[in-house]
Amino acid sequence: MEFQIGDIVISTMGRDRGLYFIVVKVEENYVYLVDGALRKVDNPKKKKTKHIELTSMHEENIANRVINRHKITNQDIKRALKEVLREN
DSSP: OOOOTTEEEEEOSSTTTTOEEEEEEEOSSEEEEEOSSSSOTTSOEEEEGGGEEEEEEEOHHHHHHHHTTOOOOHHHHHHHHHHHHHHO
């Protein structure tokens, strides 16, 4: 599976199992996840890729802001997750 910044994923392992997150950084076998509440922008969760499930949803606005190094807030993340999850 190939993860990209802005992908919306579901945690499948750990205390955060079943929660939705947005990918803000990708490494070889790890991704960094935020949800704006449990995991804030200034302290993303580093999680192995085998412990998350990729959804068909993607948040392009957040992805562009992260890639272009624009500031994103926890409120931006929460709003984006809420809107995308409401649509699907």
